Amino acid sequence: MSKKYVYLFSEGNANMRELLGGKGANLAEMTNLGLPVPQGFTVTTEACTRYHEDGQKIASEIVDEIYAAMEKVEKIVGKKFGDLENPFLVSVRSGARASMPGMMDTILNLGLNDVAVKGLAKQTNNERFAYDSYRRFIQMFSDVVMEIDKTKFDAILDDVKEKNGAKADTDLTAENLKEVVERYKELYKKEMGNDFPQDPKVQLLESVKAVFRSWNNPRAIVYRRLNDIPGDWGTAVNVQAMVFGNMGDDSGTGVAFTRDPSTGEKKLYGEYLMNAQGEDVVAGIRTPEPISHLQNTLPEIYDQFVNIAQKLEDHYRDMQDMEFTIEKGKLYMLQTRNGKRTAKAALKIAVDLVNEGKLTKEEALLKVEPKQLDALLHPAFDPKALKAADPIAKGLPASPGAAAGQIYFTAEEAVEAGKNGQKVILVRLETSPEDIEGMHVAEGILTGRGGMTSHAAVVARGMGRCCVAGCSELTINETEKYFIAKGKKYNEGDFISLDGSTGYVYGESIATQPPAVSGDFATFMEWADATRTLKVMTNADTPKDAAQAVKFGAEGIGLCRTEHMFFDETRIPAVREMIVARTEEQRRKALAKLLPIQKGDFKGLYEAMEGRPVTVRLLDPPLHEFLPHEDDDIQDLAKEMGLDFEELKGIVQSLQEFNPMLGHRGCRLAVTYPEIAEMQARAIIEAAIEVKQEKGYDIVPEIMVPLVGEVKEFSYVKEAIDKAAKAAMEDKGVDIDYKVGTMIEVPRAALTADEIAKEAEFFSFGTNDMTQMTFGFSRDDAGKFLEDYYSKSIFESDPFAKLDQKGVGKLVNMAVELAKPVNPEIKLGICGEHGGDPSSVEFCHNIGLNYVSCSPYRVPIARLAAAQARVKEILNK
Structure with missing residues (x-):
């Protein structure tokens, strides 16, 4: 039996979402429920993917199915496409599996032409309505299908209104609208070189193609990337009676x-x-x-x-x-x-639906997008600061939260400002789908027009962005980049604040305060924790970050990067003294100064974590990062250290590398200078002993060796760690357990994981570096070309934000499968940025990792993602 590409609404149901898209499946389901749904049919997502595979052509058999379905619907409704007496008009709308509001295209009133418009006027006894519908259709078809700039049509409409003294579209008469229609058709012919299409079948096919094309328009591509929607899904097309x-x-x-x-x-x-x-x-x-x-x-x-x-x-x-x-x-x-x-x-809603008996707790966990929690994990306005501020305007509270930043009036400028590290408030008369990237980078969105269900409101709520909509008190001039509130002019770059919970706009930057996890949030996260099996740790280098992570539910520190501690101005002199030392004796002397400082760092972390596991990574970056590179700065440092300028400059130059990412760093530093690893290991062990004695916490330190690619490297460094740990315990007269493991970030380490697992007690996958090395490009430079990769459909997402499961993920999975048979007790986790990405967390659960580690503010996101992964696993069994 040949494949079916077109389904009447009466032929589908809610379970056909992948084929009919979300809108089509729900229209079919509502039809089955006996609800008053206008008749129609759905052209499937498979027709869309085939359209693109066939070089943007609709296959003849699909065309035949579309026409056959149209004839069936015509019979059901008793109307005829293009008919003078009883014309049949339809809407043509997109409908992907996942909701993508406003990202793709829609055409209304399709089927109108010079004949049908007279039939519609006769049928409705309303000539004005008929020609208003026709002018809307011509503009929408020209804009969406033929890509003629809609502002050219707006200019004609405004001219006709001005000539006839009409303040609004509704003031225009039927005769006025007939003039608009004729001028619209003249514009179409001028732009396209031929007349506006009068054949409804031609209108229909061209519109279906336009919706298929819109699957790959820039705003849809951006939306898919932001929401993890695969590009090969395609969109269905719904043709429905108007x-x-x-x-x-x-x-x-x-x-x-x-x-x-x-x-x-x-x-x-x-x-x-x-x-x-x-x-x-x-x-x-x-x-x-x-x-x-x-x-x-x-x-x-x-x-x-x-x-x-x-x-x-x-x-x-x-x-x-x-x-x-x-x-x-x-x-x-x-x-x-x-x-x-x-x-x-x-x-x-999730908690209430459980309490109302409509959902189980496990089902409720799937009703919240993990990334949405981000909106609850960031500061709100400080009540004291807010009390002292006077609002300059009030709009509709379209999406709650607090936002402060500098105003920008276009999405493009908002994106640029965001790249420069500025906090942005996007101000628009009204947003459109083209503004999606600007809305994404903005702290908040302010519009002069629109209601609680306008584009700005719906998209902002989905993104978790603060939004104040329909603020008619403002006079917004997007062209000259300013707005006026209470007689005062606010220019691009000025600071304002938005309260999306009240709708108030403030003409200043208002201080904020940290969020709290309580109420429904706390209840919901308790359900998540009771369900998940994957532990969630945090990446933290300071007691403050560690304490914040604990508040957000972190179960330990999966990555403490010790190099972040070395840059503190109180210790950088000792670090530099250690680096420029010419002998091991000099180096050990400098390291002795760092030992008590490092021990204090680790004690602070252990105390903040209150006995939870802490994994400390030994020094990772190349040493030249700690030294100045400009002559003036080298001169100042030489004086400070009592060294000759030329001598110090020579040392700096000798440490510089052509490719530092692949240079003298990670475990290679410890191989060359084992005394560095010894100092850090001793600080880690002594801190654990002292905190145990002082606070009673039973701490089992975990010491991570970075950038291992060969088991002999690991064994050599581990021997230095064990030597230092033994000496520390002998000096303290206390024995404690500790673990030594490695960060798997070099592809060779994944390929030889069975050898390394015989020596290591844990693996922590450093997927940031692993992604760089596997793809062969730098995270710092990839931004220069990744946008081209997205627009040309080479990549669907940033591999540094969402784990590349086909390539990098295959290496991680391979390492797990190699390690477990030789060391069944090995602890396995991930500590790259991917540890807070929901789809990556699900992947980690599925391949059997023990934990993920992420930044403190992403801990709740990872907790929920881990719970959802477990629920999906249960449902799939």
């Missing part, structure tokens, strides 16, 4: 959620506009009414909608985001999906 919310005062359109997407409160939440089409609500062109007001306007419709909303939430067992249209007093459901929500709302 229903019109702009046919008068008994018609309207809206968006609603079964619960408040900002707070999680259990109440119907949303907005609608009477006599409007859906894009009017989403774009924020007019300010909508709250959904509760519909009870006064159309009480029967409101009651029907409330019942449907409850039915959908009960069916999907999750908060639903619904789009609806009312046409001539009849309600139609255009979409339902699991709603985007803030982190705070996600946690409340």
Whole structure:
């Protein structure tokens, strides 16, 4: 049987999400539930992938299926494409497996032409409405399908309004709109060299192709990269009978959620506009009414909608985001999906659904995206500082949280400022999908127009960004890059603050304070901890970071980088003295100065961790990093150290390397200068003994040897560590257990892991360096070309942010499989940046690691990701 590429809504169901996309599967499911869904069909995701494989062409058999499905739908609705008497109009919308709001393209009112517009006028007895629909279609088709700049159409519309004294689109008469249509068609012909297409079948096929193409538009590629959505999924296309919310005062359109997407409160939440089409609500062109007001306007419709909303939430067992249209007093459901929500709302909804008996705790764990927790793990406004500040404006509290930064008026400038380390507030009249990268780098988003379900609000909530929307009190001039509030002008680069929980805007940078893990957050994380088997450690080099990580649930330190301690101004002189020493005796003398300082560092960490495991990595970077390189700085240091300038400059030059990443660093330093490793090992052991004696914590230090690629390297350094540890314990008269292991970051170490595992007691995979060495490019320089790799679909994600499971991951897995048979007790973990990336954490769980280690603020993210990995494992069995 040949493959089927097109399904009527009545032929699908919710379980066909991979094939029909999220929107198509849910339209089919709502149809099966007997809800009032306009008829239509879905062109599958497989048709999209084939379109791209075939060189952006729709195969003839797929075209035949599309036309056959259209004929079936025409018969069901009793209308005909392009007909003079009873024209059939459709919408063409994208629908990927994962929700990607606003990232791909939509075409409405498709099927209108010079004949059908007269039929629509006759059918509705509303000539103005018919020509308004036609002008909207021409502009949308020209923009989305043919890529003609939409502002050229806006200029025509504005000109006609000005000539006729119309303040709004709704003030234009049918005759005015006929003029707009004719001028739109003239513009189309001028731009394209041919007439606007009159054949509805041509319009349909070109629109389907445009949606398929939009899967790879720049904003969709960025969104997929930010949300771990594979590029080979493709998007489905939904062709659905048009229903019109702009046919008068008994018609309207809206968006609603079964619960408040900002707070999680259990109440119907949303907005609608009477006599409007859906894009009017989403774009924020007019300010909508709250959904509760519909009870006064159309009480029967409101009651029907409330019942449907409850039915959908009960069916999907999750908060639903619904789009609806009312046409001539009849309600139609255009979409339902699991709603985007803030982190705070996600946690409340998950906990409430368990308490309501709708979900198990394990099922609830899958309802929160781990990355969303990031929004709860960063500072909020300091109440004292906030009390002293006066707001300059108030908008809608579209996405909660606090943000302070410098204002920028375009996404491009926001991205550039972000790269320069600035905290950014993106200020726009209204955001569009093209702003996605600017929104991602921004601390917060401020718009002059739009409601609680506008693009800015929905995307900001999904990203966990603070957002104040619809701030009409501001006069925003994007072109000249300023806004005016209360008579004062704020220019690009000025500081402001946003409170996404109240909607207030402040004309200054307001101090913040750390977050707290409590309430629903604490309850939810308890469920996660009870479920996961993978431990979560932290990368921390100071007691302050360690204490913060413990508050966030860290179970120990998986990586303490000792070189970070060496740069402190109080100890850098002794470090430099050690580096420039010409003899071992001189070097040991300098190291003796560092020993008590290092011991103090480790004692601080042990005390902060209160007996939890601590893994300390021996000195890793090349020594030249601790020395100055400019002549003036070398001259100053020479005076300070009592050395000749030329002598010191010679030492500096001798230590410089062509490729430091692959140079004299890691265990190679300890092979050349074992006394460095001995000093650090002694400090580690003495600190553990003293803290045990002083605090009673039973500490088992873990000493990590970095950059091992050959087992003999490890054995040599381990011998120096054991010698120092033995001496420390003899001096203290106390014996303690300790472990010596290595960081697996050189590909050869992974390939010979069975040999190294015979000697090492633990492996910690340093996937930052392993990624650099496996790909053969530098993390510091890759940014220069990675954007080209994303745009040309060579890479889908940054391999330094999301573990490359096919390559680097294969090396990690190989090392695990080689190590375990020769050392069943070996402890295995990961401490690269990937330790806080949810998909990488799931990979670590699946290959049998014991722990992941990540930065303190990513600990809760890793805890939830580890729990979700365990739940998925259980469900797949």
